Amino acid sequence: MIAQELLLSYGATAEHFYPADVIFDEGSTPKYYYQIVKGTIKLNHYNESGKELILAILTPGFSVCELLLFIDKKYPVNAVVVEQCTTLKLPKADFERMLDENPALSRDINKFLSERLYHKFIMLENNTSTQASVRILGVLDYHKSFSGDETKYSFEVPLTRQQLASMTGLRVETVIRTIKNLEKQNKLEIRNRKIYF
Structure with a gap:
């Protein structure tokens, strides 16, 4: 999103994380801008019964909850490392400067945030459907929208079946069965157990 050289020129530092490391916890105060250089981070929340809800899976180039640097609110999610990860971390004051x-750059960030919110609204709308296929296709559409290539089967979905279940509120078995049906309907392809959408 933001050129690494620019972030470094304003004082960003590289931080390295391992799977299951927590970058920040739900309820903590946003103090830094984080941008992923390599690896994967999930934004999650646990409901009252302890079930995980994944709100986003973030990959290289994405920032992590940057919108909260513009308001005085606590993080509503946890940021947890999925794959070994390197981020650039910039203090909030330096980010604002x-x-x-x-x-x-400010206009670009506004546009990016607007696009993310737009696609998030669509995904949330799909998540209210009683049909598992609508929920899953909503998540796939959301993630593909950031790839830049809209051609059929061009996007390798960076999500496991379990992560799809956690994002849609479905059981893993339902996700597996629905994905097989979506493949039969030519809505997606499965190659070497990976989903292409």
């Missing part, structure tokens, strides 16, 4: 001194 960078935006003040680079108005075009």
